[in-house]
Amino acid sequence: MSGTALRSPAARALRDAFLSALVALGIFGVMVGLRTDPGARSLVLSWHPVPVAVAVAIVFFGRLALSGWRIARPAGTAAPRRLAEGMTHAGRYVAPVFLILALTLPLYAGRYYLDLGILVLTYVMLGWGLNIVVGLAGLLDLGYVAFYAVGAYTFAIAATTFGLGFWTCLPLAGLFAAIFGVLLGFPVLRLRGDYLAIVTLAFGEIVRVVILNWVSLTGGPNGISGIPRPTLFGLTFLADGGPGSFADYFGIEPNITQRVIFLFYVILAMALLTNWVSLRLRRLPLGRAWEALREDEVACRSLGINVTVTKLTAFSIGATFGGFAGAFFATRQAFISPESFTFIESAIVLAIVVLGGLGSQLGVALAALVMIGGSEMLRGIIILGVDLVEYRMLLFGIALVVVMVLRPRGLVSGRTPSVSLGRPREISAELVAEGRG
Amino acid sequence: MTALLSLAGVTAYYGAIQALKGVDVEVNEGEIVTLIGANGAGKSTLMMTICGSPRARDGRITYDGQDITQLPTHLIMRRDIAQSPEGRRIFPRMSVYENLLMGAHGRPAAEASETMEQVFGLFPRLRERRLQRGGTLSGGEQQMLAIGRALMSRPRLLLLDEPSLGLAPLVVRQIFGAIRELNRTTGLTVLLVEQNAFQALRLAHRGYVLVNGAITMAGTGADLLARPEIRAAYLEGGH
Ligand SMILES: Nc1ncnc2c1ncn2[C@@H]1O[C@H](COP(=O)(O)OP(=O)(O)O)[C@@H](O)[C@H]1O
Ligand SMILES: [Mg+2]
Numbered sequence: 001m002s003g004t005a006l007r008s009p010a011a012r013a014l015r016d017a018f019l020s021a022l023v024a025l026g027i028f029g030v031m032v033g034l035r036t037d038p039g040a041r042s043l044v045l046s047w048h049p050v051p052v053a054v055a056v057a058i059v060f061f062g063r064l065a066l067s068g069w070r071i072a073r074p075a076g077t078a079a080p081r082r083l084a085e086g087m088t089h090a091g092r093y094v095a096p097v098f099l100i101l102a103l104t105l106p107l108y109a110g111r112y113y114l115d116l117g118i119l120v121l122t123y124v125m126l127g128w129g130l131n132i133v134v135g136l137a138g139l140l141d142l143g144y145v146a147f148y149a150v151g152a153y154t155f156a157i158a159a160t161t162f163g164l165g166f167w168t169c170l171p172l173a174g175l176f177a178a179i180f181g182v183l184l185g186f187p188v189l190r191l192r193g194d195y196l197a198i199v200t201l202a203f204g205e206i207v208r209v210v211i212l213n214w215v216s217l218t219g220g221p222n223g224i225s226g227i228p229r230p231t232l233f234g235l236t237f238l239a240d241g242g243p244g245s246f247a248d249y250f251g252i253e254p255n256i257t258q259r260v261i262f263l264f265y266v267i268l269a270m271a272l273l274t275n276w277v278s279l280r281l282r283r284l285p286l287g288r289a290w291e292a293l294r295e296d297e298v299a300c301r302s303l304g305i306n307v308t309v310t311k312l313t314a315f316s317i318g319a320t321f322g323g324f325a326g327a328f329f330a331t332r333q334a335f336i337s338p339e340s341f342t343f344i345e346s347a348i349v350l351a352i353v354v355l356g357g358l359g360s361q362l363g364v365a366l367a368a369l370v371m372i373g374g375s376e377m378l379r380g381i382i383i384l385g386v387d388l389v390e391y392r393m394l395l396f397g398i399a400l401v402v403v404m405v406l407r408p409r410g411l412v413s414g415r416t417p418s419v420s421l422g423r424p425r426e427i428s429a430e431l432v433a434e435g436r437g
Numbered sequence: 438m439t440a441l442l443s444l445a446g447v448t449a450y451y452g453a454i455q456a457l458k459g460v461d462v463e464v465n466e467g468e469i470v471t472l473i474g475a476n477g478a479g480k481s482t483l484m485m486t487i488c489g490s491p492r493a494r495d496g497r498i499t500y501d502g503q504d505i506t507q508l509p510t511h512l513i514m515r516r517d518i519a520q521s522p523e524g525r526r527i528f529p530r531m532s533v534y535e536n537l538l539m540g541a542h543g544r545p546a547a548e549a550s551e552t553m554e555q556v557f558g559l560f561p562r563l564r565e566r567r568l569q570r571g572g573t574l575s576g577g578e579q580q581m582l583a584i585g586r587a588l589m590s591r592p593r594l595l596l597l598d599e600p601s602l603g604l605a606p607l608v609v610r611q612i613f614g615a616i617r618e619l620n621r622t623t624g625l626t627v628l629l630v631e632q633n634a635f636q637a638l639r640l641a642h643r644g645y646v647l648v649n650g651a652i653t654m655a656g657t658g659a660d661l662l663a664r665p666e667i668r669a670a671y672l673e674g675g676h
Binding site: 285288289291296298301302303304305306307 | 515522527542
């Protein structure tokens with residue numbers, strides 16, 4: 001391939017774009033171009049060339065633009081440095097703004113946006129919980145959904161068989177999830193990287209399969225229904241009001257939105273608790289030991305750090321928050337079944353953590369907002385006869401690829417030292433070695 | 438006088454491979470002892486066996502009169518033994534300051550800043566670079582950081598695995614000078630593993646030669662330096 005080196009950059013970019021378009025044709029031709037519609041007697045395959053042509057054209061010109069940008073910015077110069085710095089500086093203001101927006105959301109948002117907010121915040125909480133394991137301690141966990149499931153089922157079973165309330169069960173759900181975290185932690189203590197990922201993935205599946213098959217306890221595929229809603233100091237949020245309800249106590253009209261608002265604040269508080277605990281832990285010796293563990297396990301041993309305990313605490317604390325989120329999920333849905341705890345949930349949460357920039361709290365929240373909120377926004381947007389929400393996984397994938405190309409360390413990738421002398425200094429994203437840890 | 442650290446008949450294995458074949462080594466309080474040997478002789482293994490990983494299969498390791506052979510690694514490392522492992526192994530994404538703090542893990546916070554001042558006194562370069570990320574330091578600075586980090590736990594016994602590896606002669610002299618200085622002023626006991634036999638033997642009070650997992654020679658630094666077989670095997674042609 002000696003000719004390749006001699007070819008001009010423009011020609012190379014063109015060839016590159018052509019190849020990308022070819023790949024796109026292969027993918028989209030089948031995924032978008034072929035569609036089955038119910039016919040008179042059986043499904044009828046129909047061919048839609050226009051959307052395929054559009055998709056292929058987007059890929060072709062997108063790739064060309066990307067190459068053009070690469071040529072304009074020769075290798076070796078820093079990636080969008082100003083952007084990176086801007087993001088880290090903006091971070092100081094973005095976080096409070098988002099917090100205020102979240103706190104005041106029920107004042108101006110309708111039911112739909114509150115429900116969406118609840119969904120996003122659930123993933124923010126899951127992301128922050130997993131961030132402890134993956135982002136801080138550097139343990140790649142592909143089975144985080146297991147703890148979400150354990151929390152949900154702990155609460156559901158305790159509530160439906162013993163009649164316990166949400167707030168009583170919440171610590172229980174966290175505790176059970178933590179125990180499962182240790183259970184997962186022990187066998188994988190010696191594993192790293194890909195091996196760890198595979199075992200945790202299997203763990204997530206095992207938990208789901210056990211739930212599916214332990215019919216007497218979990219209801220199997222039928223799930224558990226009639227899970228009680230949370231109460232505010234004993235006040236219920238029933239749709240028809242009635243004695244002992246929130247509406248009755250304050251003498252206002254019972255309204256289903258009141259419960260949604262309450263649920264929104266519950267998950268907001270739980271997510272903020274997760275964030276606060278993570279931030280605190282990072283400053284404690286335990287949190288620093290997690291970060292050191294992510295960097296170099298052998299060095300940790302030589303410094304007298306108990307690696308076993310450090311790993312197990314990361315797994316169990318991360319799992320605890322997963323369990324809390326699971327209990328919240330159960331109380332919000334009032335119904336759970338194994339279908340809600342498939343591998344794709346783990347993958348989405350992990351994608352949020354990676355997209356957000358491993359270890360960055362704000363990044364994780366933004367990524368959850370974009371991925372969960374953004375993909376929900378796609379619903380109803382119909383382009384060329386396809387509802388975009390059906391392609392959310394494809395768009396997730398594209399988003400991940402784009403972010404990994406432009407900002408390999410995630411959206412918000414600066415790492416603030418957990419301890420600093422005097423003036424805090426950001427270790428800029430450019431100095432953080434790519435692809436390590 | 439009983440030794441601060443003593444290994445008696447220690448063997449160690451990696452699976453079926455025997456890496457240490459009954460090693461006897463003594464390190465007295467206040468001494469610099471060096472262990473020299475070729476690549477793959479088992480020097481790092483010996484150092485790691487003291488720390489409990491891999492664990493000694495036979496023999497006994499005593500520290501300060503107590504048997505530490507069966508202790509878990511993190512408990513051994515909390516007994517005022519500190520180690521600067523082979524390849525430095527600093528935390529690349531943490532600042533110099535944070536790296537040093539990691540060395541004081543499990544010790545009172547108030548003590549750390551005082552110890553850090555001593556480390557900065559020994560290696561002023563680290564003070565200049567204290568907010569810099571560990572991974573961006575030069576090789577010599579990284580080695581200083583690795584030693585400084587080990588010193589943060591205020592050890593009585595310091596284990597150093599090939600601190601001169603890959604460093605320019607001038608930097609090696611600087612680092613060995615710091616070790617000598619530490620030993621002279623604070624009485625720190627040092628076990629130094631080196632391939633750089635000439636410099637190590639000049640620095641050390643006593644030395645051992647390790648060949649294929651067994652000690653073949655022992656003596657004072659000057660004595661070993663003078664032996665023709667040492668000169669032939671480790672000094673001439675080597676570095
Ligand atoms: N983790 C390991 N697993 C298996 N064999 C090892 C391991 N570490 C070292 N060895 C083997 O043990 C012997 C001694 O190695 P080492 O102690 O690293 O020597 P040195 O430090 O003197 O260069 C070598 O033959 C090496 O291949
Ligand atoms: Mg070695």
